[in-house]
Amino acid sequence: MRSLFMLSMLTRAVVSCILSAYICVHPAHAGQTREYKNALVLFPQESLSAPIPRAIYFAIQSEFDKSPALNVSLFAENLDLYLFPDPGDKQAINEFLGKKYANTKIDLIIPVAPPSLDFALSLRNSHFPEIPIVYCAEVAHGNGRLEHRSDVTGAAVTLDFAGTIELARTLRPGLKQVAVVAGTGATDQYLLSRFREAFKGYAGKLDLIDLTGRPLDDLLEQVSRLPESSCIVFLFMRRDGSGRLLPSWDVQKQVSQAANAPLFSLFDTALSYGCVGGRMSQLEEVARKTGEIALRVLSGESAAAIEPAVIRGNPAMFNWRELKRWGIAESTLPPGSIVRYKETSHWGEYRWVIIGALAFICLQTLLIFLLVKSLIRRKRAEEQTSMIRQELAHISRVSTVGQLGHSLAHEINQPLAAMRVNAEAAQTLLGGEPPDLEEVRAALGDIVADSKRAQEVVACIRDLVKNKPPELNPLELNRVASDAVQMVQVEAASKGAAVHLELAEDLPAVYGDHVQLQQVALNLLLNALESVTENPYPPKLVTVKTDREADGRVSLSVSDNGPGIEPVIVKHLFEPFFTTKPEGLGLGLSICRSIIEAHGGSLSADSNLEKGATFRLHLPAGPAAKPKASSGGSKDAG
Amino acid sequence: MPDEINAEVIVVDDDPSVQRALNRLLMTNGFARRIFGSAKEFLSDDKPSPAAGCLVLDVEMPGLDGLELQAELQKRGFRLPIVFITGHGTVPISVEAMKQGALDFLQKPFDSRSLLDVIRKAIEQSRQRSSEERECRDLELKFLTLSTREREVFRLIVKGLLNKQIAFELGIVEKTVKVHRARVMEKMQANSLAELIRMAETLRLPPCSSAIFASPTRAGRNQI
Numbered sequence: 001m002r003s004l005f006m007l008s009m010l011t012r013a014v015v016s017c018i019l020s021a022y023i024c025v026h027p028a029h030a031g032q033t034r035e036y037k038n039a040l041v042l043f044p045q046e047s048l049s050a051p052i053p054r055a056i057y058f059a060i061q062s063e064f065d066k067s068p069a070l071n072v073s074l075f076a077e078n079l080d081l082y083l084f085p086d087p088g089d090k091q092a093i094n095e096f097l098g099k100k101y102a103n104t105k106i107d108l109i110i111p112v113a114p115p116s117l118d119f120a121l122s123l124r125n126s127h128f129p130e131i132p133i134v135y136c137a138e139v140a141h142g143n144g145r146l147e148h149r150s151d152v153t154g155a156a157v158t159l160d161f162a163g164t165i166e167l168a169r170t171l172r173p174g175l176k177q178v179a180v181v182a183g184t185g186a187t188d189q190y191l192l193s194r195f196r197e198a199f200k201g202y203a204g205k206l207d208l209i210d211l212t213g214r215p216l217d218d219l220l221e222q223v224s225r226l227p228e229s230s231c232i233v234f235l236f237m238r239r240d241g242s243g244r245l246l247p248s249w250d251v252q253k254q255v256s257q258a259a260n261a262p263l264f265s266l267f268d269t270a271l272s273y274g275c276v277g278g279r280m281s282q283l284e285e286v287a288r289k290t291g292e293i294a295l296r297v298l299s300g301e302s303a304a305a306i307e308p309a310v311i312r313g314n315p316a317m318f319n320w321r322e323l324k325r326w327g328i329a330e331s332t333l334p335p336g337s338i339v340r341y342k343e344t345s346h347w348g349e350y351r352w353v354i355i356g357a358l359a360f361i362c363l364q365t366l367l368i369f370l371l372v373k374s375l376i377r378r379k380r381a382e383e384q385t386s387m388i389r390q391e392l393a394h395i396s397r398v399s400t401v402g403q404l405g406h407s408l409a410h411e412i413n414q415p416l417a418a419m420r421v422n423a424e425a426a427q428t429l430l431g432g433e434p435p436d437l438e439e440v441r442a443a444l445g446d447i448v449a450d451s452k453r454a455q456e457v458v459a460c461i462r463d464l465v466k467n468k469p470p471e472l473n474p475l476e477l478n479r480v481a482s483d484a485v486q487m488v489q490v491e492a493a494s495k496g497a498a499v500h501l502e503l504a505e506d507l508p509a510v511y512g513d514h515v516q517l518q519q520v521a522l523n524l525l526l527n528a529l530e531s532v533t534e535n536p537y538p539p540k541l542v543t544v545k546t547d548r549e550a551d552g553r554v555s556l557s558v559s560d561n562g563p564g565i566e567p568v569i570v571k572h573l574f575e576p577f578f579t580t581k582p583e584g585l586g587l588g589l590s591i592c593r594s595i596i597e598a599h600g601g602s603l604s605a606d607s608n609l610e611k612g613a614t615f616r617l618h619l620p621a622g623p624a625a626k627p628k629a630s631s632g633g634s635k636d637a638g
Numbered sequence: 639m640p641d642e643i644n645a646e647v648i649v650v651d652d653d654p655s656v657q658r659a660l661n662r663l664l665m666t667n668g669f670a671r672r673i674f675g676s677a678k679e680f681l682s683d684d685k686p687s688p689a690a691g692c693l694v695l696d697v698e699m700p701g702l703d704g705l706e707l708q709a710e711l712q713k714r715g716f717r718l719p720i721v722f723i724t725g726h727g728t729v730p731i732s733v734e735a736m737k738q739g740a741l742d743f744l745q746k747p748f749d750s751r752s753l754l755d756v757i758r759k760a761i762e763q764s765r766q767r768s769s770e771e772r773e774c775r776d777l778e779l780k781f782l783t784l785s786t787r788e789r790e791v792f793r794l795i796v797k798g799l800l801n802k803q804i805a806f807e808l809g810i811v812e813k814t815v816k817v818h819r820a821r822v823m824e825k826m827q828a829n830s831l832a833e834l835i836r837m838a839e840t841l842r843l844p845p846c847s848s849a850i851f852a853s854p855t856r857a858g859r860n861q862i
Contacts, residue, residue: 156677410698410725417725417746418655424750425663443662450655490698490725498700 007320014491032558037298039064039108040101041121043114045238046188047078049584051249056112056136063291065089068297075106081115082186082238083245090119098127103584108298110290112136117147117154132303136290138281139310146308153297159191159266161198161233163279165206168264169230171276171328178202179209179228181219181255183246185238188212192235193267215242216251223259232256232263234275261611263324268317271340276326277318286311389594394467396591397519401464403526407490411457415450422447458488460570463515470513470598477510477517477546477619478503479556484521485544488529495533497540499525504546507554508621512599519602520592524615527588531562531612553601554621559614560637564607573605592617645761646670646688650680650707651696651723656746660694663750669757677702687716689767692741692760694753697724697731705731708738717767721762722814723748757835785816788825791818795831796838 041060043053057076064072077095108129117135123177124131132373135147135154136473141193146156169175171604182192192212199208211222223232256263256274265275269283291311294433297303311498316334322332330339347354401408426443429436462482485501491497510517525542532540541561549555565573572578574593589603596603601619608614647669649660657673664671670691674680678701693711697704704722710747711720724731732743742756786791787808794804801819805812826836850860 406726413725413746414653415655417723417748418653418659420747421656421659421663421750421753425659425666428663428666436666439662439666443659446655446662447659449661453655489700493698493700493703 014589034067034069037070037072037107038075038104039072039075039110039294039298040075040106041110042112042120043076043078044081044113044116044119045078045083046247048076050247051269051273052267052283053112055284056290059284059287059544060136060294061112063288064295067299070295072295072298075104076103077105078352078572079116079119081119085186090122094119094123094126099125104206106131108294110135110136110294113138117152119154125380126568131193132297134290134294134297134303134398136287143565146310148304148308149302150302153293153303153306153308155286155293155311157281157283157286157311158314159194159280159281160314161195161266162201162317163197163314164233164264164266164428165202167205167277167279167334170263170334171332172229172231175206175231176228177207177209177227179211179232179236179261181223181232181237182212182235183237183239183248183251184213184238184241188238188248195233195235198342205503213241216240216244216246216254220258222255223255226259226261230261232261233278234263234265234270248306249359255403262322262328267524271319274322275319276322276328277316277337277410279314280317282311300458327621332470369461388444390469391467393516393519393591393595396523397464397515397589400519400522400526401461404487404491404522406494408457408461410490411487412454415454415457419447419450419454422450461501464519470516472511472513474509474511475514475517476507477556478507480514480517480521481544481546481556484518484525487522491526492529492542494536495529495540497529497532497542499529500541500543502543502545503549507546507548510554510599510619510621512619516595520595520617521556521558523574523588524617527615528562528613530558531560535561548621549618552621553618555618557614557616559608559612561608561610561612563612565605565613567607570605570607570617574603644670644688644690645765646672646691647694647757647761648672648674648680648691648718649679649694650674650699650704652676652695652699653696656696656723663754667754669793676700677704677770677799678705680707681710687718690761690764690838691718692757693718693720694757695720695722697722697735698726705738707737708735708740712738717764719763721756723753723759725772774840777826777841780839783825784822790824790827791815792822792834792838795819795822796835 004059039060041057043056046053047055048054055076061074064074066068074578076099081090084090084093109120109124109128109131109296111133112135113118114137117133117137120133120135123562124133130151132151133154135152135156136594137146137154139156139158140148147154165178180195180199182188182195198607199206209226211219211232232255233324234252234255236513237246237248239245240251250273252263252265252270252275253273262276263274264278265271266278266281266419267283268280268285271277271281273281286309293306293309296306316337318333318337318339320339333339342348422443426440426447427439429443437637450527455555481503482501485499489499521544525544526543532542539561543557543559545559547555547557574589590607593603600617600619603615603617605613605615644769649657649664649671651657651660651673653677657675661671661673661770670688672683672685674683675701681750691859695704695707697770699707702710704724707719708796720739721741722732722735723746724743725854735743741760744753769856774795781789781792791804792806794807799807801812801815806817822828823834824835826834828837
């Protein structure tokens, strides 16, 4: 979330950079046809640092900025009329301003509040003749009659004391007392008198706690000990009971903080200083209206033609934080209430983003979970397949051993025969006079050698028959080829076939399982032998060849001069259960291929140019070509 | 086993171990022997085959196998008795071998004594045949010394005809027949009519007979 927030900030920064760069590059665009005007806004008692003058000033300014035709500079002056009430002082200020703006052509004066209007009129008479005046005032001043002359017009707000008291009663159902806070300044007193007037309507319904004209410390002490069923109405406090000059907005804030009852107020600009709410005079709104009228006058419209505007219908406005503080539910607010300063939590602001992101994360998690699950299932299936393949390979090997029965018996009987003959010869030799011990020793040596040979054959058969997982070792393909040829030699002879062995020299080692590769070689050889026996006449030739390929791989090929492979069959050759033999299962070649592929190699079949077929397997050479392992496979069985 | 006729045992087996073992066995038992690794090697041997002896053949060999070699030797008129040894004999193969006149068919691993017994039997057989052949050849040589008339008289004598009948048959006088008869007896070195009849029978034996007396009747057992 944080990063999202940062991102949006960053985007904003970039956009504003680009915008300002654009404006810098095209200054003429902004001011080319705009006329320059100067307006002077007069505040009666506070400078721009106070919330009300500041709000008014910026509202007017923003209205001016909207004009496509005029470029208005807005000057602001604080007249401090209540601090310097003496006519001589007023005159001095009048003179001062006259001198101050002697060299600045003022096109319009905007007095804020009636005292400023009076001042403006006198100022105009003495220094700025015939300059139009557009004021910003309050309706009740001047008994509801708004100044409207040939060159004076303006806008005004209404103050709604009764409405604010009524609002307090609505929000605090048990309300019995209203504490009114006001200072001793002119405005303070003016507002107080208006309030008292309005409060008369509540005589008997509400008690008034008068907290006016007190020193600040005392006031703060009093507001902290108000009765339970009370509220505060803060009017204005420019000066306290001790005569100290104070910023009213700051006093309001301090009072609110010290108070044990909610504080109501009358101006929207006061809302953010500890005020829970009220029927607010829309100062910003009236300032904007003032600005709008001022602009029309500046554009050349006659002030006489513009009726003074009145901003009515003080809306109920609330400070969300204060509502929280006093436990006032938003649902109890009157319809059409405006709630400001709502703390927008990250949740509130980014709810959909958060929900979206969470949903995304959840989905992703689910997806990952499913993927992992399917991966596990797949792995399990692969393991099972591998086991089945190994089992098949084993069955196929056993079947091969069965096919080789004749040869294998021969391979064992041969050394056994030699051993027996040697042993019996040795017995005879020992009976001689004198016994030929040298020859006996030689015979015994031969027996030992033959027994080893028989043992090797038995070990080889055992390996082929045993069902064990493949083991990867560096091995010589030449050895695999010659061993296989040796094993089928008798088989070949009995079929009248000849097996030729052509071994490449300096063949690099391959990584693989000796038994499995031997199985493949045997399978291919037996297939080839079976194929050549279909030849009615000799020669019945099978050639086993090892070679080093251009791509660095090593190959072992078994070719025969049998009838060859029909082209239609070639693509099915390695499919499981495809067989051309009546008694075949069709697994031999498919198992062979799976073995070779598990070794990272390939197995292919081709018809020879002249006659017969060639089966060729390629294996990667060297330790770098370590295959992924797994699988078993046996040959034949086809 | 020394003898009037030099006997030799010929072994053809592709397996070096078996070769060495058989060589040792035969040597130990005093047989002259020749060992070959393949049929081809044996057939291309320059040395004349021995008058007597025995051929020990392995059935399973690359190139020409035992049975094929047997057929080839028969074609070439080779007559030594053949003993087969096999690493993995099957009934059909052994039947075929025996039909083609093999003396015996031994399965590896075999008892040496059995092999030696068979070899001895084979040598005995070949020797006997060898001496019969020599006798036959002697008779043939004697027979060739006879004149045409004497051969006619010889034929009629052994047919059991009296001198008078012979004279009548040949259209000559009886006295002349007597002279021829005495010559025949002398040239054939026959002491009696019975011996002469036996000689005539021998001469008809196919191995020693000339084209005139060729007859397959007694072939059978002695043929290679």
